[in-house]
Amino acid sequence: MxxxxxxxxxxxxxxxxxxxxxxxxxxxxxxxxxxxxxxxxxxxxxSLVARSLRNHRTGVIGVLVWDIEPYSAEVLKGAARAVRETPYELVVYAAGGKGDGRMGWEGRYLSRLSGTLVDGAVLVTPTVQTAPGTVPVVAVDPHTGGGSVPTVASDNLHGARLATDHLLGLGHRRIGFLGRPPRDLESGPQRERGYRDALDAAGVPFDPQLVLAGGYGDTDLQNAARTLLTLPDRPTAIFAANDVSAIATVEVARTLGIDVPGALSVVGFDNVPESALCRPPLTTVEQPLQLMGQRAVEMLVALLAEETPEEPHVQLPTRLVVRDSTAPPNPRP
Structure with missing residues (x-):
């Protein structure tokens, strides 16, 4: 037509x-x-392209994600809720996880979309400090370091301390840390720092053998968890820096005959819906993912109206959600 x-x-x-x-x-x-x-x-x-050529505006906000997985899906829910209160529509652009998180993916996406399909974009877990392109952008879970891009993040440092303190309070002293892939996000180093700060405050020596980076795919995550769980002196607890990694750890423990939480306690980070549905339900640190998506869209709409956001760098609180995957350590024979 x-x-x-x-x-x-x-x-x-x-x-x-x-x-x-x-x-x-x-x-x-x-x-x-x-x-x-x-x-x-x-x-x-x-056509959106025809509309942009006529008006230099499309009335569309883009949300750019590397893949649609539990974390980004929750952020998208909040972004969609925020758009309802605006004159804008929402388009989601994802690569389906191709390329294992190759640096600079957001630049390639923005060059395809900006100026013809979207008026502005929310970048979820970007790999660069500054976003190339000609449209306003807001970053969720931003790249480490400075930069002029407005950001929305959670209090990762405090959340990681909550998780590690919880395990320490149960009596665990040999606590593994399964980190995020090395994509230079602010959240990764902050969660490891919170883990190490909690150990230091409790007088527990840091053991680098107990710290591993996870991967992008299921196999990478499972291999990292298996490495920790097959150490000669394996940890009695693991703090995984996201729920997907924590759930993979529980699954690997099951295949190895390690009972959770009887012989191994596991804590995640994010509190995605899947964390409450796994067996046993996962103890985790909640970051308000939907609110993060909502706030990012609100900031972007302000930028599109040529307004300056009241807070260019928003940090939202985290909290510990205790479920059934953690318990005091059992004495080993």
Whole structure:
């Protein structure tokens, strides 16, 4: 269906239909009603690209993610909720996890979308400090270091201390840490620092053998968890820096005949819905993922209105959610 079909059905010129679509004056009210009736009857929608060429705006916000997995899915829910209160629509652009988190993916995506398909973008877990492109952007779980891009994150340092203190309080002293892949996000180093700070405050020596980076795929995560759980003096507890890694750890422990939480306690980070559904339900640190997506969109809408966000770098609180995957350590025979 094209604009010419609408014009022919309504008995007007293409220019008149264009004026109606763009709310321009100079068209009689009766003609506007007739054209809008035909548009609705035919189900006509103007192309986003054509709209951007005419108005230099598309009315669309993009959310760019490396993959749609539990973390990004929760952020997207909050972003979608925030868009409902705005004149904008939402488009999600993902690579499906191809390329194992290759640096600079957001630059490639923005170059494809900016100026023709989206007016601005939310970048979820970006790999660079500054975002190339010509449209405003806001980063969720930003790259480490400085940069001029507005950001939304959670209090990762405090959350990691909560997780490690919980395990220490149960009596664990040999606590493994399964970190995030080395993508230079702020959250990764902060969670490891919180883990190490808690050990130091409790007088527990840091053992580098108990710290491993996870991976991007299921196999990488399972291999990292298996390495920790097959050490000669394996940990009695593992703090995984995200729930996906924690759930993989529970699954590997099951295949090795290690009972959770009887012989191994596991704590995750994120509190995605899957954490409450696994067996046993996962103790985890909650970061408000949906609120992070919501706040990012609100900041982006302010930037699109050429307003300065009140807080360019927002940090939201974290809290510990205790479930059934943690318990005091059992004495080993």
């Amino acid at each position: 094209t604009i010419r079909d609408v014009a022919a059905q309504a008995g007007v010129s293409v220019a008149t239909v264009s004026k109606v679509l763009n709310d321009r004056y100079g068209v009689a009210a009766a003609t506007v009603d007739r054209v809008r009736g035909v548009i609705e009857e035919l189900g006509y929608e103007s």
